[in-house]
Amino acid sequence: MGPKSASKLPPAIAMAAVIRSIPRGQVSTYGAVAEAAGYPRSARHVAKVLNTVRGLPWQRVLGAGGRISLPGEYGLEQRFLLESEGVRFRGRKVDMALSEFRFAKPKKARKNSARRAPSR
DNA sequence: CATCTGACACTAT
DNA sequence: TATAGTGCCAGAT
Numbered sequence: 001m002g003p004k005s006a007s008k009l010p011p012a013i014a015m016a017a018v019i020r021s022i023p024r025g026q027v028s029t030y031g032a033v034a035e036a037a038g039y040p041r042s043a044r045h046v047a048k049v050l051n052t053v054r055g056l057p058w059q060r061v062l063g064a065g066g067r068i069s070l071p072g073e074y075g076l077e078q079r080f081l082l083e084s085e086g087v088r089f090r091g092r093k094v095d096m097a098l099s100e101f102r103f104a105k106p107k108k109a110r111k112n113s114a115r116r117a118p119s120r
Numbered sequence: 121c122a123t124c125t126g127a128c129a130c131t132a133t
Numbered sequence: 134t135a136t137a138g139t140g141c142c143a144g145a146t
Contacts, residue, residue, distance in 0.1 A: 011143060030128050034142095043128040045143050050127060052144090063128065070127045078127090 011039050015049045018103065022060040025085045026101035027094055029062050030069075036103035060101075066094035 008014065014037035022028050028036075030043035039045065047069075050058045059081040063069035070078050079089070088095045 034128090039143085041129085041140090042142055044126055044141070045128090047127040048125090048144065058127085061127080064130080068127085074127080
């Protein structure tokens with residue numbers, strides 16, 4: 001195997017993919033998106049991606065706690081779009097307890113999928 | 121290669 | 134609750 005043949009996708013690409021995975025009616029945060037993409041502590045870069053990549057459900061990405069971070073009319077637009085999808089607000093923030101999307105864990109491919117807990 | 125930038129997160133006040 | 138300062142890090146210049 002090459003030294004690093006298995007490099008991960010560039011941050012911008014990985015983040016865009018993560019953002020696209022947020023379902024309609026649900027939301028996430030800059031920090032959570034960055035972490036899910038494999039780049040924790042790079043929340044600020046997520047904002048850049050949202051401003052660069054077109055066609056993303058940008059309105060579903062919020063600041064910590066469900067706060068709309070986009071200022072001005074765009075912020076109002078964001079709130080309007082989210083409410084149109086059925087996202088509920090509590091004051092100025094989105095009710096994250098109800099609408100935050102949980103990304104699947106990045107678990108490293110497991111050859112043996114016998115890992116289920118006997119439930120209960 | 122050095123700096124600057126930003127739709128952030130977190131803490132202290 | 135609101136404001137201000139610090140830490141962060143990849144992209145842009």
